[in-house]
Amino acid sequence: MRIKFVFNGREIEVETHPGRRLIDLLRADLGLTGTKEGCGEGECGACTVLVDGKPRLSCLTAAIQAEGREVLTIEGLRENGGLHPIQRAFVETAGVQCGFCTPGFIMATYALLKENPDPTPEEVRAWLSGNLCRCTGYQQIVEAVLLAAKYLRGDALRVTRNEKTP
């Protein structure tokens, strides 16, 4: 079966089985291994990607469920060849240690900050409750999200200024 979807901003068409897991499609077929598989059962969040802007677990998603939608993975966050501000914030607060959980946390964070640009620490914790990390103890991750929120609010400000003063 041919499945069409928008992948990291580009429309693509792949030949696959409709029941193939999205995570296998991403990692094995498309060769983008940023998305991680931890548990494969919905419990750890490592495989989180965005589908139409909303967080989804790619280990519990079939290829057919991505058809016609927009899929965004960690690889799609690169900005001008560099790190996305959320990625930068994770590095700066040591919210990344072994890094296995990081793509999932970052994608979930991306969805959160789009909905809620100025979350409280409690809101951050509640939102990320489906993502497990075995290294950091979470405190640095919460700090990373709050810092990323600051960066993104700042960036937004810069963009508007640039628009006003060409």
Place this chain on the structure above:
Amino acid sequence: MRKSGPVEIVRPKDLREASSLVREGGMPLAGGTDVFVRVRKGLWDPPFLVYIGELPQLRGIEPREGGVEVGAAVTHAELLRSPLAAQLPVLRLALSTIGAPAIREMGTIGGNVANASPAGDSLIPLYLLEARVNLVGPEGERSLPMEDFILGPGKTALRPGEIIRSLWIPFPEGKPLPYFRKVGRRRALVIAVASLGALFWLRDGVVEKARLALGSVAPTVLRPREVEKALLGKPLDPGLLRPIADELSRLVNPISDIRATAAYRRRVAGNLLLDAAARLPRA
């Protein structure tokens, strides 16, 4: 354990075709948060899956006859975002405890109901609000109250080829005080050890009417009608409700499993009623 290859999935073009594919032995697939987990664990081995998650007839949230009709394939997150759900605070309280954000974006209300788990969190508000389950199948449509639809753990009144089309949820009269709390071991993704949802209508500081629904303390969600009656005329005062809470603990019929013992669940059931009384305003 399924060893080779992914499970077969077909996408019907409409509800009719979906129903005949289910009749042929296909298992409905909506969000997949239960189906994929169980297929992977080897607990279920359906010959093929019928993807109904995007059928337009299952996707609406519409006002209807003094309530709201929610398509079976509406996700928990979509329902939480809907202004109509804002009129059903007890539903919002319960849905917002389901999983973590990604699970709420994926899982559907129809999937939660069809699953018939005594721990299914959407079931509690649906019992409290006395919702109806609208079914469509080879012999046409029918509609059942929640309590007649759910028959036991994982058991429903679905006939061969039948699909849940929608849930009809009536708005309750007046403005009852809503309560929902589930007790579990991990805040996110908790499968309830015990949960209580309630609606209290108060007048002059005492209960004029009450509905309670408990999860995970019996083979199905439980409406303890004796206790609902016993609450009439009482103020929401945890001190005074202690005997009724004890009665509730006696009445439930929990099991022991890896998450908790039966005795613990009994105790939590009663305590949740006291918690409701302690948290809600008394007038």
